[in-house]
Amino acid sequence: MTKPIKTTTRRGALKTLAGGAAGAATLPLWARYGQAQSAEPIRIGFQVHRTGIGAAYGRWYDRTTQAAVKLINEEGGINGRMVEIVAEDDGTDPKRGAEVVEKFATQHNCDVGYGTLFSHVVVGSAPRAGELKLPYFVVSEGHHVASGMLNRYTLQPGITDVKSQVQAMAPFITGNLGKKVTMVFPDYGFGYDHRDNLGPAIEASGGEVIAKIAIPPSETSFTKYFPKIPRETEVLYHVMVGPAVLTFVKELGEFFGPARPEIFGFIDSLEAVDIASPGLEFLDGTYMWEGMPRHAQEDQSEFDRFYRGKVGVDARGASVSDPTDVSTYAHMFGCWETLFVIKAGMEAADYRGPDDRAALIEAVEAMTEMEHSRQHPQGAKLFNGKTHQVFGPQFISRVEDGFLRKVHTTSIEDTLYPDEVDYTTQPF
Amino acid sequence: MPARFAIILMLALWPGLAHAHASEQGYVLLLPTDVYIAAGVASVALTVLLIALLPPGAAEALFRPATLWPRRRPALRHLTSCLSALFLGFLVWRGMTGPHDPMINPLPLFVWTVWWVALVAVQGLVGNLWGWINPVTGPAALIARLSGVRAPLRWPRRLGYWPAVALFLGFGGFLMADPAPTDPDRLSIVTGVYWCATLLGTLLFGPAFVVRAEMTTVIMRAYGRMAILGRARGCRALGVPGWQALAGPGVPLSLAVLMVVLLGTGSFDGINETFWWLVMLGLNPLEFPGRSVIIPQTLAGLVLVNLALITAFCACLWLGERLGGTRRPLAVAFRRFAPSILPIALGYHVAHYLTALLVDGQYVLKWLDDPLGRGANLLGLADTYVTTGFFNTQHTVRAIWLTQAGAVVAGHVVAILLAHALAMRDAADRRQAVLGQAPLAAFMVAYTFFGLWLLASPRGI
Numbered sequence: 001m002t003k004p005i006k007t008t009t010r011r012g013a014l015k016t017l018a019g020g021a022a023g024a025a026t027l028p029l030w031a032r033y034g035q036a037q038s039a040e041p042i043r044i045g046f047q048v049h050r051t052g053i054g055a056a057y058g059r060w061y062d063r064t065t066q067a068a069v070k071l072i073n074e075e076g077g078i079n080g081r082m083v084e085i086v087a088e089d090d091g092t093d094p095k096r097g098a099e100v101v102e103k104f105a106t107q108h109n110c111d112v113g114y115g116t117l118f119s120h121v122v123v124g125s126a127p128r129a130g131e132l133k134l135p136y137f138v139v140s141e142g143h144h145v146a147s148g149m150l151n152r153y154t155l156q157p158g159i160t161d162v163k164s165q166v167q168a169m170a171p172f173i174t175g176n177l178g179k180k181v182t183m184v185f186p187d188y189g190f191g192y193d194h195r196d197n198l199g200p201a202i203e204a205s206g207g208e209v210i211a212k213i214a215i216p217p218s219e220t221s222f223t224k225y226f227p228k229i230p231r232e233t234e235v236l237y238h239v240m241v242g243p244a245v246l247t248f249v250k251e252l253g254e255f256f257g258p259a260r261p262e263i264f265g266f267i268d269s270l271e272a273v274d275i276a277s278p279g280l281e282f283l284d285g286t287y288m289w290e291g292m293p294r295h296a297q298e299d300q301s302e303f304d305r306f307y308r309g310k311v312g313v314d315a316r317g318a319s320v321s322d323p324t325d326v327s328t329y330a331h332m333f334g335c336w337e338t339l340f341v342i343k344a345g346m347e348a349a350d351y352r353g354p355d356d357r358a359a360l361i362e363a364v365e366a367m368t369e370m371e372h373s374r375q376h377p378q379g380a381k382l383f384n385g386k387t388h389q390v391f392g393p394q395f396i397s398r399v400e401d402g403f404l405r406k407v408h409t410t411s412i413e414d415t416l417y418p419d420e421v422d423y424t425t426q427p428f
Numbered sequence: 429m430p431a432r433f434a435i436i437l438m439l440a441l442w443p444g445l446a447h448a449h450a451s452e453q454g455y456v457l458l459l460p461t462d463v464y465i466a467a468g469v470a471s472v473a474l475t476v477l478l479i480a481l482l483p484p485g486a487a488e489a490l491f492r493p494a495t496l497w498p499r500r501r502p503a504l505r506h507l508t509s510c511l512s513a514l515f516l517g518f519l520v521w522r523g524m525t526g527p528h529d530p531m532i533n534p535l536p537l538f539v540w541t542v543w544w545v546a547l548v549a550v551q552g553l554v555g556n557l558w559g560w561i562n563p564v565t566g567p568a569a570l571i572a573r574l575s576g577v578r579a580p581l582r583w584p585r586r587l588g589y590w591p592a593v594a595l596f597l598g599f600g601g602f603l604m605a606d607p608a609p610t611d612p613d614r615l616s617i618v619t620g621v622y623w624c625a626t627l628l629g630t631l632l633f634g635p636a637f638v639v640r641a642e643m644t645t646v647i648m649r650a651y652g653r654m655a656i657l658g659r660a661r662g663c664r665a666l667g668v669p670g671w672q673a674l675a676g677p678g679v680p681l682s683l684a685v686l687m688v689v690l691l692g693t694g695s696f697d698g699i700n701e702t703f704w705w706l707v708m709l710g711l712n713p714l715e716f717p718g719r720s721v722i723i724p725q726t727l728a729g730l731v732l733v734n735l736a737l738i739t740a741f742c743a744c745l746w747l748g749e750r751l752g753g754t755r756r757p758l759a760v761a762f763r764r765f766a767p768s769i770l771p772i773a774l775g776y777h778v779a780h781y782l783t784a785l786l787v788d789g790q791y792v793l794k795w796l797d798d799p800l801g802r803g804a805n806l807l808g809l810a811d812t813y814v815t816t817g818f819f820n821t822q823h824t825v826r827a828i829w830l831t832q833a834g835a836v837v838a839g840h841v842v843a844i845l846l847a848h849a850l851a852m853r854d855a856a857d858r859r860q861a862v863l864g865q866a867p868l869a870a871f872m873v874a875y876t877f878f879g880l881w882l883l884a885s886p887r888g889i
Contacts (some may be wrong), residue, residue, distance in 0.1 A: 048529065050529065050530055050531055050610070051530070051610060052716070052718065052719070052889065053716045053888070053889060056816065059814065059816070062529075063813065086528060087527065087528060087529035087532070088528045088529070088611075089528075089529065089530050089608065089610060089611065091607055091608055091718060091719060092716070092718060093607055093608075093717075093718025093719055093720050093721075094717065094718055094720075095607065095718060095720035095721070096607045096608055096718060096719075096720055097718075099608075103528075108528075120715070120717060120718070121718075124718075186714060188712050188714065188715055189715065190714075190715070217712045217713055217714040217715070218703050218706075218707050218712075218713050220457060220703075220886050241714060242713070242714045242886070242888075243453030243454050243456075243457055243886045243887065244454070244457055244886060245454055246454035246455065246457065246458055247454070247457050247458060250458065272820065273454070273820060274820055274821070277820070277821070277822065278822055279458055279822070312813055318817070319813050319815055319817070320813075321811070321812050321813045321815065322813070322815040322817040323817070324815075324817030324818065324820050324821050324824075325813070325815040325816060325817035325820070326817070326820055
């Protein structure tokens with residue numbers, strides 16, 4: 001459960017709210033439900049990538065969102081009101097994204113905006129949300145929230161950012177796989193996030209990045225780049241994305257044969273792809289970052305089991321109605337957790353309507369620890385109210401005969417870095 | 429061939445895959461598409477060689493239809509049209525008032541998936557379904573009958589089909605360049621205004637307006653020439669795709685241009701998603717910045733590709749007239765051979781939209797399962813999730829790709845046979861026909877390569 005800071009003095013609204021939330025919680029379930037059905041619903045504007053390059057993610061973000069809202073409503077809604085998702089397609093287009101945010105605020109009477117994944121859409125939409133004073137809960141992994149480039153109305157409380165993910169990998173890599181690291185990454189912003197964040201972290205943990213090989217984004221064959229990998233490389237760190245990823249893996253396997261260095265990658269490359277696919281055999285024995293383990297582990301928590309059941313995902317992370325339909329399991333938990341943060345925030349702020357939006361932001365800013373629970377099935381979290389960014393565990397899995405076996409879970413401390421902004425100093 | 433088309437028809441399409449996903453495109457890049465492309469191009473080239481050896485009249489005979497049964501007067505057409513108009517009205521109303529999610533709201537599902545993707549294919553492959561469900565003709569007839577007023581104006585014939593050409597290009601721009609063509613709000617306005625304007629035009633000018641200016645009816649009738657079912661000598665008739673183009677009257681220049689524009693627009697709909705095009709625009713193909721950034725480029729590309737195709741088609745015809753010695757005016761040759769482009773355009777349509785139909789078709793079924801969103805479960809699909817799993821296994825991706833390639837190749841084979849049969853009509857002998865047709869045939873072989881290359885190319889949208 002999400003815990004508001006009890007000691008805060010600068011948020012008077014919270015005090016009254018804590019009482020209100022407690023009062024609501026004491027009502028018998030049937031009474032809350034009855035009230036919920038009669039009241040005006042809480043409207044959550046869901047900015048979904050239905051079309052455009054984000055569509056495959058959008059489908060799973062939608063599925064997770066619908067499952068979470070169904071559960072929230074079954075349990076009495078928020079402050080006794082049902083939750084209604086108002087989904088708008090942003091076409092994975094920043095300009096359209098800003099229009100959609102505006103529609104949420106001005107046409108659909110949404111209480112908050114929510115759910116954006118792709119970073120450029122977040123960056124394109126957040127300023128409009130700030131202007132319209134619409135709380136905007138993004139689920140994008142981008143460092144743009146914590147970097148300070150956005151505004152007080154934009155928060156990322158349900159998914160960790162790429163900066164913390166990358167830096168948390170370094171101790172495991174240097175401690176278990178090797179000290180001499182070569183990076184292969186696409187030659188643009190996404191790749192640079194990894195390049196710029198991994199290097200210092202590897203050095204801080206006693207290793208060294210000996211080569212950085214940037215691959216042009218339009219490349220579809222990679223054999224000419226592999227000879228650039230230094231012979232003394234102990235760990236190959238790759239973050240390739242796009243349609244040519246499977247070709248990359250295949251050609252890498254052909255290049256190295258059995259005598260390969262240790263290989264570490266990010267599941268982003270193979271999100272929604274069955275790891276047991278023909279052609280991916282070369283990945284056997286390699287390591288992957290996962291935001292949440294796709295395959296149910298031996299020590300699977302009851303919360304993970306519960307979450308899978310509600311979203312309709314089996315033990316291999318695929319749809320229960322089609323085992324070939326692999327989900328975006330490493331990311332979509334962010335939707336689930338964000339919705340429960342919104343619920344907790346609204347309950348803490350005794351949210352009644354758009355006039356309470358600032359109180360809602362303050363209530364979320366006041367959050368710190370979130371327990372590993374049904375509401376947070378990925379793991380316990382630590383929210384930083386100043387940077388509007390949540391921090392949580394990261395997972396490293398080893399591919400073993402088509403199974404992603406979790407071999408390491410980082411601590412939250414491994415993922416922390418100094419604050420780069422304090423949004424709470426910005427006026428509403 | 430019809431069986432092949434029927435199989436294709438049973439499947440469906442979708443373009444958008446996430447940039448961070450390997451998914452379908454990843455598996456396509458692992459397929460030996462260069463071998464497949466070579467085989468496809470060779471099949472079309474072989475067809476060219478075979479027809480050069482066919483006895484005179486063989487191609488014409490191939491396209492001769494079999495008559496089935498006497499054609500009855502279509503008394504119910506106005507009724508079905510009115511029902512179609514009522515359903516369209518319902519869809520527009522839902523577009524304005526229903527869910528904003530384009531995969532839940534029935535208006536975008538029916539306009540894009542059912543009408544544009546599926547119905548155009550059915551019309552082109554099977555028969556003239558549009559004549560029954562055109563939502564304008566019935567209401568216009570009903571109003572005329574109730575009011576007793578006949579169309580007061582005469583449609584200016586000199587306009588030909590040019591309004592339809594312009595409207596179709598506008599439609600192509602909306603489809604490819606607009607940032608949100610599936611937005612229910614926007615689509616309800618576009619659809620509603622277009623329907624009202626068309627109805628008004630029909631009331632003012634009579635049926636001539638529908639068949640000459642109304643873009644949808646014009647393209648549906650054009651594609652209808654490719655269908656296996658049609659009418660001949662007062663009977664229903666069945667023949668190989670393209671037989672109606674051979675049996676029917678010649679086409680005016682404006683309609684001939686529209687036929688080429690159908691292919692040009694369909695081709696650009698594929699080009700504009702490729703890495704190649706995005707790199708040309710100076711964009712990172714792994715980080716597509718959104719449609720709104722490239723609206724002018726997309727519109728310019730649409731126009732340029734159509735102009736380039738018309739120019740290339742004209743050049744082939746001009747050269748063919750000289751090689752064959754027929755020396756007809758270019759416009760005459762253009763009108764004669766433009767219908768042979770239609771099967772290619774139809775093959776592209778099926779191939780390009782197959783993946784979208786496979787995904788979005790499921791959302792249509794989900795809507796039919798529960799049309800009013802009240803948990804009806806009419807088809808028993810309530811517990812079935814929409815899936816894209818078939819993009820995630822190698823054998824299904826191969827089957828989908830080969831089906832798409834089959835549509836492209838089949839379209840070109842029919843086109844070459846049809847062009848040959850058309851050439852034989854005016855030629856003094858077979859040698860003259862074959863020579864005259866050679867540049868166009870070579871163009872079609874090259875276009876087969878282009879079409880298959882498009883299917884195999886990595887896409888960034």
